[in-house]
Amino acid sequence: MQASKPQSTSESSPCSASTTCPYCGVGCGVSLELETRAQEGGELKRSITAVSGDNDHPANYGRLCVKGSALAETLSSSGRLTQPQIRDAAGVLREVSWDTALELIAARFGELRSTHGGDSIAAYLSGQLLTEDYYLANKLFKGFIGTPHLDTNSRLCMASAVVAHKRAFGADAVPCSYEDLERAELVVLVGSNLAWNHPVLFQRLKQARIDNPLLRIVVIDPRLTDSCEIADLYLGIRPGSDARLFNGLLAYMAERGRTDRLYLEAHTQGFDAALKQAKRDDCSLSAIARDCDIDVERLETFYYWFATQLHVVTLFSQGVNQSTSGTDKGNAIINCHLAGGKIGLPGAGPFSITGQPNAMGGREVGGLANQLAAHMDYDTPGARALVSEFWKAPNLPEGPGHKAVELFAALGRGEIKALWIMATNPAVSLPDSARVRAALAVCPLVIVSECMADSDTLAYADVVLPASSWSEKDGTVTNSERCISRQRGLLTPPGEARHDWWQLAEVGKRMGYQEAFDYSGPHAIFHEHARLSGFRNSAPRLKAGRKPTATSSVKRLFNIAPLAELDRAGYDALKPIQWPVRRGDKGELIGTPRLFEDATFNTPNGRARLVPVVPQLPQQALSDAVPLRLNTGRIRDQWHTMTRTARSARLMNHRAEPFVELHPQDAATRGLQDGGLARLKGRDEQGGLRGDYRARVRISSGQRRGEVFIPMHWSDHFASHARAGALLAGLVDPFSGQPESKHGAVEVESLPCEWQATLLIAPSILAGREDLADAVAQLDGRYWARIPQSALVRYQLAGQGQPDWQHWCESHLGVPAGLWAQDAAQGGISAAGFRDGRLVWWLKVMPGDAHLDRQPNIAWLGECFASEQLSAHERRSLLAGRLSGQADVGAMVCACHQVGELTIRQAIQSGDGSVEALGARLACGTRCGSCLPELKRLVEEERSDERTDSLEMA
Amino acid sequence: MHPSSTTREPTPALVIIGHGMAAQKLLEQLVSLSPDQQLPWPVTVIGEEPHLPYNRIQLSPLLAGETRTEGLISQQADWFSRHGITRISGDPASQIDRAARCVETASGGRIPYQRLVIATGSRPALPLPLPAHLPKASSVNDWPPGLMGFRDLKDVEQMQAACLAGRQAGAGALVIGGGLLGLEAAEGLRKGGLEVTLLQRSERLMNRQLDEVAAGLLERELRERGLDIITGAHLEEWLESPAGRISGVRLTDGRELHAGLTIAATGIRPEIEFARAAGLACQRAIQVDGHLLTSDPHIHALGECCEVDGETFGLIEPIWAQIEVLARQLLAQPTPPYRNAPLATRLKVSGIDLYSCGELAPQPNDEVLVYQDHALGDYRRLLLREERLVGVVLYGDVSAGNALFEALKAGTPLTRIREDLLLMPAEALARLTQDGPPTAPDDPSGKPGTQDMTDQHRDRDTTDKTDKTDNTPDTFEEAA
Secondary structure (H helix, E strand, C coil): CCCCCCCCCCCEEEEEEEEECCCCCCCCEEEEEEEEEECCCCCEEEEEEEEEECCCCCCCCCCCCHHHHCHHHHCCCCCECCCCEEECCCCCEEECCHHHHHHHHHHHHHHHHHHHCHHHEEEEECCCCCHHHHHHHHHHHHHHHCCCCEEEHHHHCCHHHHHHHHHHHCCCCCCCCHHHHHHCCEEEEECCCHHHHCHHHHHHHHHHHHHCCCCEEEEECCCCCHHHHHCCEEECCCCCCHHHHHHHHHHHHHHCCCCCHHHHHHHEECHHHHHHHHHCCCCCHHHHHHHHCCCHHHHHHHHHHHHHCCCEEEEECHHHHCCCCHHHHHHHHHHHHHHHCCCCCCCCEEEECCCCCCHHHHHHHCCCCCEEECCEECCCCCHHHHHHHHHCCCCCCCCCCCCHHHHHHHHHCCCCCEEEEECCCHHHHCCCHHHHHHHHHHCCEEEEEECECCCHHHHHCCEEEEECCCCCCCEEEECCCCEEEEECCCCCCCCCCECHHHHHHHHHHHCCCCCCCCCCCHHHHHHHHHHHHHCCCCCCCCCCCCCCCCCCCCCCCCCCHHHHHCCHHHHHCCCCEECCCEECCCCCEECCCCCCCCCCCCCCCCCEECCCCCCCCCCCCCCCCCCEEEEEECCCCCCCCCCCHHHCHHHHCCCCCCEEEECHHHHHHCCCCCCCEEEEEEECCCCCEEEEEEEEEEECCCCCCCEEEEECCCCCCCECCCCHHHHCCCCECCCCCCECCCCEEEEEEECCCCEEEEEEECHHHHCCCCCHHHHHHCCCEEEEEEEECCCCEEEEEEECCCCCHHHHHHHHHCCCEEEEEEECCCCEEEEEEEECCEEEEEEEEEECCCCCCCCCCHHHHHHHHHCCCCCHHHHHHHCCCCCCCCCCCCCEEECCCCEEHHHHHHHHHCCCCCHHHHHHHHCCCCCCCCCHHHHHHHHHHHHHHHHHHHHHHC | CCCCCCCCCCCCCEEEECCCHHHHHHHHHHHHHCHHHCCCCCEEEEECCCCCCECHHHHHHHHCCCCCHHHHECCCHHHHHHCCEEEEECCCEEEEECCCCEEEECCCCEEECCEEEECCCEEECCCCCCCCCCCCCCCHHHCCCCEECCCCHHHHHHHHHHHHHHHHHCCCEEEECCCHHHHHHHHHHHHCCCCEEEEECCCCCCCCCCCHHHHHHHHHHHHHHCCEEEECCCEEEEEECCCCCEEEEEECCCCEEECCEEEECCCEEECCHHHHHCCCCECCCEEECCCCECCCCCEEECHHHEEECCECCCCHHHHHHHHHHHHHHHCCCCCCCCCCCCCEEEEEECCEEEEEEECCCCCCCCEEEEEEECCCCEEEEEEEECCEEEEEEEECCCCCHHHHHHHHHHCCECHHHHHHHHHCHHHHHHHHHHCCCCCHHHCCCCCCCHHHHHHHHHHHHHHHHHHCCCCECCCCCCCC
8 A cells, every 4th residue: 555645735634644653573564544635835744643553454453452553643853963974083973965975975986985994884773774774785885895794683583583484494584473462372572572672462462272172371481471461371480491491391282292293203303312411411390490490380371271282483583592592593483383293384493583573674675784685695606606696796794794793893893994883782781881881982983874863873873874764764674574565755854864775885986886786765775675585596496305415405495586576656556465476377566475385495405404402591601690590571561772762752751750760679788769779780791890780679579589680772862871782791602793782780779869859941942052051060969860851851850969959950950940849948949941931941859869759740741841921820830840730729818718819700600799799608708818909800800701701702 | 984774783793894806706706605595794995096896807908909898897886785785985994993883984984894805906017116215105196106006997097098108198107027017008098009128137037827838928929929028127216207206217228118107016915904913923924724814803804905824915816716605604604714725827918828837947857848839829838747737838839728727736646647748738637637646656645636736836825925025926917
């Protein structure tokens, strides 16, 4: 479905369009209502007026989670980058033209390549990019610049699953469809808080459980998460013990004759070795239960269910992947599916769920350092020649490049001298972020293509390229079930913001590769991408046991060649389709919902591999100094480093501040109060401090003792000390290079503060103010969190000493306090500042370090910030932070009985038409009588109004 | 003038001396408490002023031109005859013959009584003694020309006339005393078109009710309206014209202030001349017990002229409470005795809302909570001692005044609502009430507040006394 053309004649013309959501890997279809209005000057401006789930999209069938529903709220052009910038000699970013910026990049790349070689240049991409962007980046860097060092933030997400897939299936291929969740008899969630991270799939699963009472759900997670709401069985295993659990399952199946011998013999290899390895450990249930720290009966229940059901889907995610043995864990899971023949069937298979909207698209084009292109690796026989030929690429590297963590280490060592970062915020998201930042700081040329101005990484950029964003970008994405969908460009990017593919193509052309980078648009790129997927891709696929015959061909599972035949209109109208794609008898496009139905895999001999797995515990070691296991992850309403989701006020309300969740006893022994502030510290190899994370304490019995959880989202733009990555060591899985982000080692202590404050500031005060963080630092602030809301920005602050708030507000906010309340003995202050009668800041300072008992009504205060002029009643409620429930009585008329003007007017209107009647009802004027003249006047006024009213009525 | 109607009873049971607000309120209360609103016995009330009784508090709006004289009259002449009340006006009582149980009037009339109520109120007091050579310097009625109080209709008429004359002559007025009465007089005269200078001895206006900030807000507001205010003004002597007319004052700093009219609003003196002469026990005023009975069991005293447990009265609230007791007492209905209680000052100075109760000056360990709105001009200062409210000053937004006063009187511990107490007091206190009465832990006696109330009252009393320079504090509501 394409957006219908705006009618230029009408002032406002509505239309609708469908696209896909830019958040998680579920890849939901989104229906948009758009409106086109003529701006001043006659220019037409389109905007999105409503967002809903696309009823026709197979990922969500009309459902949408809270983040997706709030998409329209994240779109304002404020806070967007709109002009290319180059850092000048003084270290200041200056706006330049695109020409200047692109010429500079092309020239510097050219110089570096000739003096230091192509591999002195690197790119760090993102699962937020569209497939077309990704494809072109891969082509430019690997094929033409000639560097293998192109990696992506997908490395942090599902790199372990990629390797596990390749080892088991011979290709990075997710066997299942979402529909399999609904057709299964048993769904096992491993290391996946589906309820928060893939909410729409969770909703589907929840509904499936209602529709099929026989469906059982098992949740395996160290944390008792919201996903347990639908669990029949919960295994709160010790972090990192997954491989032991699934090795044990393999042994259990073998011992009880619950393996599928025929399937194993006909379609797999390596079962015996895998089983033998599993059995090196004590495979008694009690030993496994002990190692995994779970109840033995629960363990046996899980094993029994898994072993006895055929239609089992094991859905695994970051809890498995983000580990130094994540690849093995993935294979331990896949082993059990292969051993039971629980794959290639409806409702059966191991199912890796990705985190990002286009992690899969990136994998498809080969946008990882260990991949070459289009599902071909460097060591795939014939692949380099094939790709070189197809691209006419002169400089294709010989072998894989640095994976993300390694890449930044090489950057720090000075081996890489130019890095182009696109659509990601590595200064926040990578582990050991202090080291990452140091590496970025020493790199001579850091190019950042970014949409939002509040990315921490921009601080290290030498060249900033303003990029187009969701709803502006046009292209395709692939979700977790291999479904390719169109993400549509509907709005015009603000200012000079440009698409990522365009930026790459322009640099390519300026480096002298005019022909290779001459694209008319995303359709042309997709066309090439689809052609490459089918280029000398042997078909039909080999049957198990046969040797490949066509030596010039490189067989790969990923094949969407028929989509190359789509013309521009066909591409624009592309319906969601799962790869591989083939033509049917009538020439129709046919996707592939489920892989390996014929039990033929992409290995040379067509057999799936069972991989022997040695269970390993996390490498980040606990010690007396850092005795707590640190788990990190997403929260329901935020996305990555919050540059987009923080723009929606309602998304900030779920968890407004960074937090640390821990077990009640761990909190008690450390003297931590729920809602108080705490500080987390890690230790590096030398015992030095690694990271300093400060956050609100959330005491939760869903947390295992000895383990803590923190969200991964906060950056230096949103909190003073809340980068999860700073606490983590850069230890990675040896196969996938994926960091061990789920298994940090920390200590938590309380963060004593003498005061805490809530400061609300109008955007007008903040505009162009980069110095507020410094101003906050002047308060001896130990902690701050910035929480954008619709009409205001909220700061939560905490610190030491006794700041002179009156002076601070006046000098740093530029507006003195118009309202001031102080409880000097307790150190409490409430204040507000006004400009031309309009509320521009609001402050509440509380003594001590306990959580602010009752938060103000931010929604109501937001209305006050938005209001041109507050009524006296509102103003008088302002410092209390909520509208007084006491009715506004108006100006005081009767001082003795405290009867206000509004009360009196209401009484007159309801019939008390004399001073005496008012006195009888309200007692006003009955004591000293000094208000009698005023009462009389009010009676006269009201009655004359009455007369006027009745005249008007007549 | 002799009583015009002595037709019903030769010997009236009840005689009231003075017919100000207190006496009138007592009469109305007697009527309303009597069966069928018929007094059981005849009553005679003897007033000094010739008018029907009027609401003295409304003299300020009258002066300011916000109301008319008729608006001040609460009851017309027929009301008295209807209820069997004999009204003697313009012929003040001059003497009490206790032995004969008889009141003598200035004109020589003798009115016998069974019971007598003295409700003579008070007179304005002067800040300086009048120059000795001036012949008539003792009573306010005898003050020299150019100097006057602000107490009755006559004063208002005179001031209005002065405004008329002053506007033509360009002469200004001088008001001495920055209490409520002085401020009202000054504002009234200013609105009447005179250039007015207000002199206040203290460093701030209304120094017994307002703290510096509130007084400053008030001063700023009044100055903006055009009033000239001199605080810290200490009088040295009166200035007089050769004709013996008071023409201004000289201050101790040497400044001389001249005016066509000078109003003294520096305090009141209970009017107890003939009570003392009759041998009734008096200190600052006529001493009465909780049933308002003087040392003579046939004689009661009420209002500004009486004194209970050493305390005299200038505000309406306690006097109204006294009337409640006295009316029942006279009608032989059961009533608990009158007791002094903390007072709240709720008032409106020329349209500016003020509220003050409890203590004003913080003690060393007191906690001070302050709220201020510069645009609306709201100000709120709460004084806490051991988590209990002991003092309240409100300016502008006074809507929480009564609730705060109740909490102050009850001595409720306010820890639970500490924050909102300052920011949203009425609602916070309402919540405290809803949540149920405070439980005992803080208060071993289990009866919160009673002890504090008396203590605090005593404190207040002492403060007042030490602060006192004149007989009685400035009145805010000139009652009785």
